Amino acid sequence: MRYAMAVDTKKCVGCSDCVVACQTENKVPVGYCRDWIVEVTDGTYPQLEMEIRSERCNHCENAPCVRCCPTGASHFAEGGIVLVTPNQCIGCGACIASCPYDARFPHPDGHVDKCTFCIHRIKNGLKPACAAVCPTKCIYFGDLDDPNSEVSVILKKRKSKTLIPEAGTVPHLYFLI
Template sequence: MRYAMAIDTRKCVGCSDCVVACQTENNVPIGYCRDWVTETVDGSYPNVEIELRSERCNHCDNSPCVRCCPTGASHIVEGGVVLVTPHKCIGCGACIESCPYDARYSHPEGYVDKCTFCNHRITKGEKPACVAVCPTKCMYFGDLDDPNSEISNALKNRKHKVLAPEAGTNPHIFYLV
């Protein structure tokens, strides 16, 4: 099982519902968030293209954060989900430095926090909160190993990209372009 997420940049309207849903679902402290929306503008007038991307931890196959964690607080669970165990984290900051996506942050209580793919929901067969609330249904979540899953179909039929592929992390968040 390899969980992954695909986000349709042509459908996303940048409403930030995914951000709020995540904050609510995971009790993220005020002023912090585990996912965010970026807007990039390519080209110059009149040939301009806007791309909106909902971004979060990429749950990389080759995750530098797990490799550099001195205590094993950062670890990979079934499905390739990268998690942090708060009571094992010493807050050294090594994983924050090692993440090319800047997806991790220091929780006010000291440990490092980030997107969990809503592991508490997906283990029950539900979708992550951000995917569940998306009003334009631009996010797809599922198992890459299952050829008939929603995500496998989305990736089969559409051109897609990942962020910073040159970092060699093998990320699990895909953007349909």
């Protein structure tokens, strides 16, 4: 089982609903967030193009954060989900420095925090909060090993990319372009 997410940049309007839904679902303190919006505009008026992305932890197959964690707090859970065990985390910040996607932050409770793909929800057959709330339905989630999963189907159908592939992290967060 390999969980993955695909975000359709052609549909995302950058409303940040994914951010608030994650904050409330996971009780992320106000002022912090596990996912965020990036908006990139290219071109010169009036020949313009814009890409909007909902970004978060890439749940890399070759995750530098897991490799560099001195305590084992950062680890792979089922389906390749990268997690942090708060009470094993000493807050050293090595993982924050190693992440090419800037996806981790120091939680005010003293541990490092990040996206969990809402593992507590997917265990109950629910989608991650961001995917469940998105008004444009631009976030697809599922198991890459299941050819019929929503994410496998859409990745087969559409052109996609990952971020900073040259880092060799093998991300599980795809962007449909």
